[in-house]
Amino acid sequence: MPTPTPTTPQRDGFRMPGEFEPHAMCWMAWPERADNWRDGAGPAQRAYATVARAIAEFEPVTVCASAGQWARARASLPEHIRVVEMTLDDAWLRDQAPTFVINPKREVRGIDWRFNAWGVKYEPYANDDLAARKICELAGVARYRSDMVLEGGSIHVDGEGTCLTTEECLLNPNRNPLLTKAQIEANLRTYLGVSRVIWLREGVYRDDDTNGHVDLLACFVRPGVIALHWTEDEHDPQYARSQDAYARLSAATDARGRPFEIHKIHAPGVQTITQVEFDGLSRQGDGYAEERAPGRRMAASYINFYIANGGIVMPGFDDPADGPARAALQALFPERRVVQLPSREILLGGGNIHCITQQQPV
């Protein structure tokens, strides 16, 4: 049961498994704050519900909704998707939920990182910082509370000792200004149970909300194999970022000494916020609206997909690149069924499918 412990996962023989390892559950939240989700969050709720339904075809899904939204969430989702009450500040469980770790006996525990709303960008965030604890209690797993600020979207692991992250995010002074890079890396090692951390420089262009989470830029398909957000357009500010990531990954080896096989996933066309979309945001709260100005480019990436048991649930942007990206992922995951969903409403909120999910391993 959820008992904070002064030890670390690594010392206790736990490691974070790769997302491609088997899951017991997918955790999601239910969007509602009208200053980040247009039109009273209705379109976002429909998009989240569509994602939840798609994932539930592959594995159990739990959706956490506030007391006020429970009835609406329950009515919007099929019976086989579990809906539980949880007070949250927003709906990005990749970043708010625990990072689950397992040991060789397949016992599961949760890491409860400090959460500060991506560098104190949005307040309040006290409830979001409690989410990991609450989910550990619901899941009935013991909990490690870390003093380090970290969001789940800023790391990817291969389950075999390698972690992928970005300097733009983890070294940003808005997260852990008192920790050195070496100290941060040491925390990743002891909590995630990894022995090698590969530092990419920057995340995806205009992913300012998260300061460049790696989960929009690159991810593990399986150990030794990486999918990378890519553009061939030299005039695109993303170009240098992807080039740099490619160079670093090409020069690196993983924890077991393997070089990486890198697959380029071409970005969709530039996605910008429309006036109508901006006008749908409430200006009431101490919220996100200013980050959502009309014409502003968003960090659209196919890399932000979720790996489910036997499935891939990936973003779609009604863009000519959708089909090729889907085909590319299907080729990378021949044993999984790829489902592509319209995800613009999630993108408008500042993330995508991977950002709103968190896997609990078997």
Place this chain on the structure above:
Amino acid sequence: MPTPTPTTPQRDGFRMPGEFEPHAMCWMAWPERADNWRDGAGPAQRAYATVARAIAEFEPVTVCASAGQWARARASLPEHIRVVEMTLDDAWLRDQAPTFVINPKREVRGIDWRFNAWGVKYEPYANDDLAARKICELAGVARYRSDMVLEGGSIHVDGEGTCLTTEECLLNPNRNPLLTKAQIEANLRTYLGVSRVIWLREGVYRDDDTNGHVDLLACFVRPGVIALHWTEDEHDPQYARSQDAYARLSAATDARGRPFEIHKIHAPGVQTITQVEFDGLSRQGDGYAEERAPGRRMAASYINFYIANGGIVMPGFDDPADGPARAALQALFPERRVVQLPSREILLGGGNIHCITQQQPV
């Protein structure tokens, strides 16, 4: 997972086990409404926390607290007691939670009876009517929704085909005015998986809140053995009630044809509400305060104990009868450790330890 089904537990091979059979969990809620719990519910919260701690020495406990009270509940309870968010109208999980049933493979399901606040005595009760559904989802068990109004405190079973209940409650027109006694009994049979229903007439005197729930009057110690609330005082209005129950039980046999061994548990002295206790109630809500007038007698009974794995958690009233009652229960349950707790603050709210608990079988 929680899928309502048009079948019944009996048809599916499920039965309600006796409370003395092994539990996986005890469910409780967290009191907060100031019109039923004096002094802003603080004393009641401490009493509930004491009960939760006592039960948690024997089996896992989950406490359901509202979003607004989660932090307070979490801080008031030790880490090994799980606290989850749940919106409720009040805190009587015996009556709001599902009645759990099991089959020979020890699969567990929940019965979600209609709940109408003990005959529409207190409004609103919509959230309480949703509690069983929410708990089934949290527990990950399938759910039977019954059209019949029933509270868990109005039934006791021996797990071998026998149900104990009272006419005062189940035949009260404030519950199921359109159902005949035969129809109600048929529902008990098909949902609880019993073949014999033993109807006692009335519950405990002044148990007006529930209209005489059986769980203050009589319960199964094990199949064939019953503990009965008792008084030798012929001038006490309770006298005739206990005499009648004794007569009916003496004349009855259980589902397997056994006569009952009946153990009389002598009542505590008359417990009445004080002016100070009454004055501590908020008159703000559409609440309970009128039922709690100073000088009013309360339905104090030692029968309202909880049977935990290896333990008995029973009421105490700071009364001379406390010790004998405790000794009597210890003699009836030699293999369990009896814990007696001061329960006046729960009694003031209209029930006792059994009323605020609900066991989930293994």
